[in-house]
Amino acid sequence: MKVKALGVNGAFTQYYHNNFVFELGDRKLLVDAGTTLRYSLKASKYKETDITDVFITHLHSDHVGGLEEFAQRCKWVHNHKPNLWIRASMKEKFEEVVGKGLFTDGLTLDDYFNVYPVEVGYKNAFKIGDYLIELIVTDELHAQNMMSVGLRIDSPDNKNIIYTSDIAKHEQAAFYGLIDSETVALFHDVSMIKNPVHSYIEDVVDHYKNWISLDKIYAMHYQDDTNLFEATDKYGINFVEEGFYYEF
Template identity: 35%
Template sequence: MNLIPLGVGGAFTSRFYHNNYIAEIGTKKLLIDAGTTLRTSIKKAGYSYLDIDAVWISHLHSDHVGGLEELIFQRYWHLKNDIHHPMKTHIFVHQTIYPLLRQLLSFPLENGGATVDDFCDFTVVGDEEHINFEGLQLHIFDTSNTHIQGMASSGVFIRGPLGNVLFSSDVKDLQGANLMRFINTDTVAIFQDTSFTSNGAHALFSDILAYYPKEVQSKIYAMHYNDPIEDYVAAIEQAGIQYVKEREAMTFTLN
């Protein structure tokens, strides 16, 4: 699996693009979240909306879903030789988020007699289900109330026969999210949103070091971090963890 960070920043970043990714798995490309900076970040990374085979949406903050409407429209209204060749967008989503996402999309999409289903196909899953995607299993799990109280959210655990990767999405309450239940000797990477300043929505760097055992901290990739990341690189390196860099691809052998 090749993982390309389209961006690494948070909702209010003025330096980076939003914390969205493309996972190249086999012959297919999975877009991990679709923030408002997607229209620029996806082109900067050398991709287009038409390259995407499926999208996973973790939650409904604008830095994770604000660019989804444009992606859907651009794919649907795709022209080839001036002929309309509509491409529906396949969306993976947890069952707690699905009705909210569908309602959100209904406002721009449901007009002129059209419905959301004219533009999108959904795969809706619960915690005990998984999606088979090019030889890997995608387990989308509920993290509601652990990012912000009262907000539906989810993470994804990507598992193959040779290894697995955990993607936390946005989490403040690490204990409540119970992320360690996914970590085992086959884990090759833990993508964890990391804040270096006090806030009400994301785990602090110190909280992350306290939560994850020392023996797995070298597998942590800090993401969704503060703009002046250079101020914290020494602390990151001293702790032995890593941090994601915008458009710097990573390769993990999972199958």
């Protein structure tokens, strides 16, 4: 598996939002599409036509605000129709959020994407190519009244990556129960300051130190002014860098 960070920072960053591309064999899965996507996708040398699959973890603007333009460019400029995997119970709200700009002249989500509603949990895991994707419920663990999910991605050779997306109450989430001997990376929301909607760095390290080797934790969504060298040295975990490839 190859993972590329389009951006690693929060909603108010002067850089790029915390969005990723997972290269799964010959498929490229875009996880989240914030309002900076029009810049971060190009900066990472991807084109809209490179993206075969899309998944949105929750409906804050730094995760879905760039999807409208992405969809418009795919349809009207490139004649390209990616797959959109969407949590079934989020579909109505999802269409309400993105439909204001996309659903003109009778168009629907199906005119822009091949839409696949999917359910949460291992029994409902779905495949992108040869890779198995499981949705992990994190409803209201990031923000009140917010539906959200994390991901576990299993490769054909049984390695797996866990991706939390935005989460504050990580102790209440099920991520630690998904970690096993084949987990090669835990991409985790990390804030360098305490706040009610993101996980505080020291709490993350303390919570996971008995579940996974710290060098398998990849911190994301941290503040712009974070000194990565000092933070890595202090906490012993990795801090994901914008535009970098990570291969597992």
